[in-house]
Amino acid sequence: MRTMKLCKVILRKCLRLGLLLIGVSLLSFMLVKSSPIDPVRAYVGADMMTVSPEQLERISSYWGLGQNPLTQFGHWLRAVLQGDLGTSTIYRASVADLIAERFGATLLLTGGAWILSGVLGFLLGVFSGLNPDTFIDRTVRLYCYVLASSPGFWIGLLFLLFFAVHLGWFPVGLGTPAGLLSAEVTWMDRLHHVMLPIATLSILGVANVALHTREKVIEIYQQPFIQFARAKGINGLKLFRLHGFRSVLLPAVSMHFASFGEIFGGAIVAEQVFSYPGIGQALVEAGLGGDIPLLLGMVLVSALFVFVGNLLADILYVAVDPRLRKGAV
Amino acid sequence: MQAGNEAAAHDLKRRRSDKRLIWLPLTALIALLAFGIYSNEQVMVNLQLRNQAPGLTHIFGTDWLGRDLFFRTMSGLTRSLTIGLIAALLSTLLAVIFGILSWWHTKIDMVIVWLADLLLSLPHLVMLLLLSFAMGGGMKGLIIGLTLTHWPKLYRLLRSEILQINESPFIHVSRQLGKTKSWIAGNHLLILLLPQIVVGFVLMFPHAILHEAAITFLGFGLPPEQPAIGSILSEAMGFLTAGIWWMALFPGLILLATVLSVDWYGRLLGKKLQVKGGHHHGG
Numbered sequence: 256m257r258t259m260k261l262c263k264v265i266l267r268k269c270l271r272l273g274l275l276l277i278g279v280s281l282l283s284f285m286l287v288k289s290s291p292i293d294p295v296r297a298y299v300g301a302d303m304m305t306v307s308p309e310q311l312e313r314i315s316s317y318w319g320l321g322q323n324p325l326t327q328f329g330h331w332l333r334a335v336l337q338g339d340l341g342t343s344t345i346y347r348a349s350v351a352d353l354i355a356e357r358f359g360a361t362l363l364l365t366g367g368a369w370i371l372s373g374v375l376g377f378l379l380g381v382f383s384g385l386n387p388d389t390f391i392d393r394t395v396r397l398y399c400y401v402l403a404s405s406p407g408f409w410i411g412l413l414f415l416l417f418f419a420v421h422l423g424w425f426p427v428g429l430g431t432p433a434g435l436l437s438a439e440v441t442w443m444d445r446l447h448h449v450m451l452p453i454a455t456l457s458i459l460g461v462a463n464v465a466l467h468t469r470e471k472v473i474e475i476y477q478q479p480f481i482q483f484a485r486a487k488g489i490n491g492l493k494l495f496r497l498h499g500f501r502s503v504l505l506p507a508v509s510m511h512f513a514s515f516g517e518i519f520g521g522a523i524v525a526e527q528v529f530s531y532p533g534i535g536q537a538l539v540e541a542g543l544g545g546d547i548p549l550l551l552g553m554v555l556v557s558a559l560f561v562f563v564g565n566l567l568a569d570i571l572y573v574a575v576d577p578r579l580r581k582g583a584v
Numbered sequence: 585m586q587a588g589n590e591a592a593a594h595d596l597k598r599r600r601s602d603k604r605l606i607w608l609p610l611t612a613l614i615a616l617l618a619f620g621i622y623s624n625e626q627v628m629v630n631l632q633l634r635n636q637a638p639g640l641t642h643i644f645g646t647d648w649l650g651r652d653l654f655f656r657t658m659s660g661l662t663r664s665l666t667i668g669l670i671a672a673l674l675s676t677l678l679a680v681i682f683g684i685l686s687w688w689h690t691k692i693d694m695v696i697v698w699l700a701d702l703l704l705s706l707p708h709l710v711m712l713l714l715l716s717f718a719m720g721g722g723m724k725g726l727i728i729g730l731t732l733t734h735w736p737k738l739y740r741l742l743r744s745e746i747l748q749i750n751e752s753p754f755i756h757v758s759r760q761l762g763k764t765k766s767w768i769a770g771n772h773l774l775i776l777l778l779p780q781i782v783v784g785f786v787l788m789f790p791h792a793i794l795h796e797a798a799i800t801f802l803g804f805g806l807p808p809e810q811p812a813i814g815s816i817l818s819e820a821m822g823f824l825t826a827g828i829w830w831m832a833l834f835p836g837l838i839l840l841a842t843v844l845s846v847d848w849y850g851r852l853l854g855k856k857l858q859v860k861g862g863h864h865h866g867g
Contacts, residue, residue, distance in 0.1 A: 278698070279705050282702060290717055400844075404843040405843075408801050517708070520710065527802055539802050539803070550717065
């Protein structure tokens with residue numbers, strides 16, 4: 256019975272988010288269509304002088320550019336659902352292949368940053384929440400406020416400047432060592448290249464989790480069950496381990512899942528700073544180069560990132576928290 | 585008697601400091617903008633002074649064309665501030681209009697709520713990039729993009745606030761007295777929401793500046809002869825390995841200081857006006 260109800264809730268969330276996904280693709284399709292870039296011109300590129308107007312006309316009608324935009328969207332959506340995202344005009348390669356190639360790199364970066372910032376943020380939040388208005392607490396809060404206001408790419412630049420250029424501990428850019436075949440690249444190489452971008456993203460991502468966790472800790476420590484436990488003589492870390500930890504963990508993890516999209520957004524900038532070959536870099540290149548198929552493909556992938564993050568956050572809330580499972584849903 | 589005098593004096597002091605809270609930042613802003621215009625004229629190419637480290641004559645150093653980085657940064661900051669200001673103003677206006685419209689009719693509410701969800705279902709920067717691409721870049725594309733991406737959070741805040749106000753007795757009384765919806769919106773909702781709106785605007789401003797910096801850093805938006813903080817930093821990226829650290833450090837520091845002070849002011853204002861949930865985060 257309970258699992259039935261749970262499935263229903265999850266299904267409903269999926270439906271809602273799925274509808275949003277279709278909405279996002281429609282919106283981005285229409286936006287890209289309304290851009291001043293002429294797809295035929297972008298496709299032909301430097302050969303513009305040698306192509307006759309009739310040929311341009313033929314390309315345009317072959318692509319169905321004269322049709323109603325909604326029909327075009329239908330065609331595009333059908334192709335996307337079959338896994339055909341078109342051909343990138345910059346790379347002259349299938350967009351689906353490009354995504355597959357870069358997805359791993361971005362996942363490594365965002366996943367690493369997500370975990371690191373989550374753990375660090377949680378710890379900081381707990382420490383400052385357990386000691387409100389002490390020196391530790393003030394320091395953590397100041398750190399969070401300052402970092403929430405810092406431009407992410409600038410922090411990346413400073414890291415690059417200090418750790419890579421000045422100290423020479425890390426490579427200056429790229430995802431793998433230059434001049435090596437992809438078969439020769441070891442995991443250590445990859446890790447060495449991704450460490451600095453991950454550090455940049457994590458340092459920024461910590462702020463949100465830490466502040467949120469701090470508030471939760473303070474809130475929970477005013478509850479009667481904590482006072483009761485205190486009255487029984489439990490205190491300090493033992494009190495937190497037995498009674499505080501689980502109540503604080505859930506909202507923190509759930510919120511952190513929901514911020515997946517923001518970390519992805521930060522990754523776009525970090526990839527640019529560190530010339531890291533991921534989804535975000537391709538997105539920026541596509542936008543600057545007027546590569547419409549690639550741009551749409553990358554936008555879809557990033558929407559999927561946010562989608563999965565939000566879905567996991569929602570599911571986690573419903574599946575793990577017994578209070579929500581019974582009443583609120 | 586004594587107590588009454590003290591209370592009056594206290595009140596006067598408070599009011600004075602309240603006034604200061606408004607005109608001080610305004611003067612600072614105007615002074616900064618004026619200085620930016622002056623700085624813009626001071627930026628000159630001087631090939632003999634290329635890549636000078638920070639010193640007494642050029643406190644931020646010079647770049648690879650010998651331009652003074654301090655003046656270039658200030659000029660860029662002014663541009664970023666102007667864009668952020670316009671975008672935040674328009675976006676706040678949009679949030680208020682949508683908030684009122686949501687209250688007006690449940691069908692409109694459904695559409696706008698969905699629209700807000702839609703805009704939030706892409707990472708902020710991706711949406712901005714897409715919009716700026718669709719508008720063909722430039723200052724106009726940048727402002728439109730920033731405006732269209734920043735309203736949803738404030739809108740959600742205002743919407744829930746309106747839902748609460750809508751249940752108050754005086755709204756019921758107004759309705760019973762036959763007041764029209766537009767009268768209630770103008771005489772009750774807008775006035776009660778004013779503190780929220782003002783604080784929301786001030787706190788949206790640094791977000792808009794940060795996003796503007798990020799998007800110009802990525803190369804969207806402004807042409808190179810109109811430097812913004814983002815594009816100056818993106819130029820600096822090419823000189824990092826040459827050890828020219830001042831090009832990356834100072835413009836970012838100025839940006840950080842600006843964002844921090846606006847954010848701090850917003851929080852202060854929120855505390856003064858007793859706006860709850862004044863700080864809304866988000867990258």
